[in-house]
Amino acid sequence: MNAASRTLVIDDTTLRDGEQSAGVAFSQDEKRAIAGELAALGVPELEIGIPAMGAEECDSIRDLVLLGLNARLLVWSRMCETDLRRCRDLGVWAIDLSVPLSDQQLRHKLGWRRKQALDAIRRLVPQARELGLEVIVGGEDASRADHDFLLRAAETVQEAGARRFRFADTLGIMEPFGTQAIFQRLRAAVDLELEMHAHDDLGLATANTLAAALGGATHANTTVNGLGERAGNAALEEVVLGLRKLYGFRVDVDLSRFPALSQRVAAAANRPLSWHKSLVGEGAFTHEAGIHVDGLLKHPLNYQGVDPAELGRSHRLVLGKHSGTRAVVRFYRDLGIALSPRQAGVVLQRIRAFVGQHKRLPESTELEAFYREISADSHLLPLNLPQRSTHTEVQS
Numbered sequence: 001m002n003a004a005s006r007t008l009v010i011d012d013t014t015l016r017d018g019e020q021s022a023g024v025a026f027s028q029d030e031k032r033a034i035a036g037e038l039a040a041l042g043v044p045e046l047e048i049g050i051p052a053m054g055a056e057e058c059d060s061i062r063d064l065v066l067l068g069l070n071a072r073l074l075v076w077s078r079m080c081e082t083d084l085r086r087c088r089d090l091g092v093w094a095i096d097l098s099v100p101l102s103d104q105q106l107r108h109k110l111g112w113r114r115k116q117a118l119d120a121i122r123r124l125v126p127q128a129r130e131l132g133l134e135v136i137v138g139g140e141d142a143s144r145a146d147h148d149f150l151l152r153a154a155e156t157v158q159e160a161g162a163r164r165f166r167f168a169d170t171l172g173i174m175e176p177f178g179t180q181a182i183f184q185r186l187r188a189a190v191d192l193e194l195e196m197h198a199h200d201d202l203g204l205a206t207a208n209t210l211a212a213a214l215g216g217a218t219h220a221n222t223t224v225n226g227l228g229e230r231a232g233n234a235a236l237e238e239v240v241l242g243l244r245k246l247y248g249f250r251v252d253v254d255l256s257r258f259p260a261l262s263q264r265v266a267a268a269a270n271r272p273l274s275w276h277k278s279l280v281g282e283g284a285f286t287h288e289a290g291i292h293v294d295g296l297l298k299h300p301l302n303y304q305g306v307d308p309a310e311l312g313r314s315h316r317l318v319l320g321k322h323s324g325t326r327a328v329v330r331f332y333r334d335l336g337i338a339l340s341p342r343q344a345g346v347v348l349q350r351i352r353a354f355v356g357q358h359k360r361l362p363e364s365t366e367l368e369a370f371y372r373e374i375s376a377d378s379h380l381l382p383l384n385l386p387q388r389s390t391h392t393e394v395q396s
Contacts, residue, residue, distance in 0.1 A: 007250045008243055009219045011045040011195060012038055012236055014265060015064075016076050018227035021269065028060055030268040032067060034224070037261040039069040042253045043236070047074045047096065047221070051086035058090060065091040074136070079120045081127070088131055095128050096166060097121075098138035101145040101153055114149055118156050125160035136195065138166040143174045147182065151189045164193035164219065169208060172201030172231060176211035183215025195219035198234045200226060205234040210242050213249060224265040225273060225280060237262070237279045241306060256312045279306070285315045297330065319362065321355045323348060335364060337371055346374050 014034060019026055026034065031048070038046055046069070049061045065073055072093040077083040079099035087095050099117050106112045121137060128135045137157040142150055154165045167186070169179075179196070186194055196212035198205035198221070209220045226235035237258055243249035262280045266273050275283045285308040295302035296315060308314050319331055325344040328351070332339045339347065350370040354362050362370070 006248060008213050008217065009045060010043050010236065010240065010251060010253055011047060011074065011219050011221050012043045012223065013047040013197075013221050013233065014038070014223040014227060014236075016047040016049055017197075017221070017229065017233055018223040018265070018269070020229050021227050021232070021271070022229070024227070024269045024271070026268050028063060030264075031060060031064060034261070034265060034268065035064050035069060035071075036067065037257075037264065038224075039071040041255065041257065041261065043071060044252065045072045045074060045219070047076060048092070050076050051090060052077060052083040058086065061090050061092065076138075079117075079124050079137075081124070084124060084127060084131070087128070087133065092133070094134035094136055094163075096136040096138045097124055097128060097162075098140050098166075098168075100141050101139040101150060102141035102143075103146065104144055105141045118153060121153065121156050121162075122160050125157070125162045129161050134164075135162040136164040136166050136193075137162045138168055138197070140168050141170040142167045143169040143171065147185065150182070151185060154186055154190045154192065158190045158192050162192070164195055165190065166195040166197050166219075166221070167212070167217075168197040169199055169205075170197075172199030172205060174198070174208045175202075175204060176207045179208045179211040180215040183212045183217055187216030193218045195221060196234075197221040199228065200231040200233060203231070205232070206238040206242060209234040209239050210246065213243055214247065225262055225271070225277070227265060227269055227271060235278070237311065241279065241310065245306065255310055259312050279311055284308075285313055297326065319351050319367070321352045323351065331367065332371065335368065337368075339371075343371075343374055347371065350374075 015026065015031055018024070035046055035048065048064050049057050051058050051061065061075060074094045074096060075087055075090065075092050076096045076098060077087055079097045099120055100106050100109055101117060106114060106117060125135050125137065139145065139150065139153060157165045165186070167183070183194060194217045196209050196217045198208045205226065213220065220239055221233065222236035222239050223233040224236050226232040226238070237255060240251045240253045240255060243251050259280065262273070273281050275281050278284060292303045296304070296317070300315070317327060319327060325341060325348055328344040328348050329339050332347070347370050350373070351362055354366065
């Protein structure tokens with residue numbers, strides 16, 4: 001791939017497809033804050049709503065436009081005149097006109113044949129252009145479309161005057177090798193911008209998005225934390241770091257302040273992050289196992305594939321069942337307590353018993369109590385200990 005093709009543009013759809021996650025409804029203040037933070041991170045395109053939902057949604061879209069964000073704003077629409085009329089005079093940059101391309105959805109959702117989908121593209125794209133909108137044509141359920149018809153549809157999109165074709169893996173059934181192959185065919189067939197819209201039903205949304213980029217995609221839909229319908233969409237943070245780290249793509253998004261946005265979206269959606277969620281979950285950079293902690297203390301690259309600082313985070317070292325004595329000595333030193341190796345071994349036994357009984361990490365006050373106990377047992381006087389209430393952890 002040449003240097004130009006190593007750039008990928010993020011078109012984030014947290015405020016559209018993310019909000020379509022069952023039970024999620026953002027307030028307008030939350031939408032403003034999320035849009036503002038996405039733009040502040042440098043996300044260049046934001047899909048912000050569905051005008052066909054009615055007047056309130058249109059007012060919400062206009063309000064976001066009036067923020068004057070440094071980002072191009074898009075709306076989503078079905079490929080029909082009634083939806084298109086709702087998109088007039090909203091002040092957005094572009095519209096995604098979505099039409100099913102699989103025989104399954106054409107026949108059993110719309111009652112259409114393939115020719116009707118192509119005719120709709122030819123008719124609606126020019127109408128949207130006449131409204132002053134840039135046009136993306138979204139191929140809904142493209143992952144189940146006949147490949148020859150898919151290529152014909154993309155060619156029709158280009159001939160009709162749209163600037164971009166969105167390939168939607170609507171059901172999240174694609175795998176990376178097939179995704180790369182179909183994008184290579186699309187790239188050879190048309191000169192359009194190509195966008196990947198991936199769902200995570202099989203846990204492959206990010207992998208499929210990376211594969212699409214390797215196959216020639218220029219744009220990718222993402223959502224913060226992977227929020228979205230059913231199992232969600234490709235996560236913004238995963239796609240950006242994956243493209244950079246694995247393939248050397250240029251993606252102009254600054255993730256150093258991403259944790260605040262991640263937490264904001266999780267709270268607004270009432271969808272708490274999984275402890276194990278990649279990159280942003282509490283456990284993503286947390287280490288307990290003795291061999292890992294020992295290695296990190298010796299050199300961060302021993303157990304560091306991603307520098308947490310790139311996401312505005314740091315490693316968190318905790319004491320638990322699998323900790324080693326070196327970590328125990330380090331923790332107690334941070335508490336102002338000097339432990340001998342023998343004492344560290346005794347304390348580690350207490351920690352392991354505690355975690356097995358309580359199913360959680362001991363807090364610093366409990367660690368201090370362990371020290372008092374072993375000091376009393378060995379007739380040692382305890383140090384004056386500071387009052388602490390936080391969980392026992394250190395940042396590295």
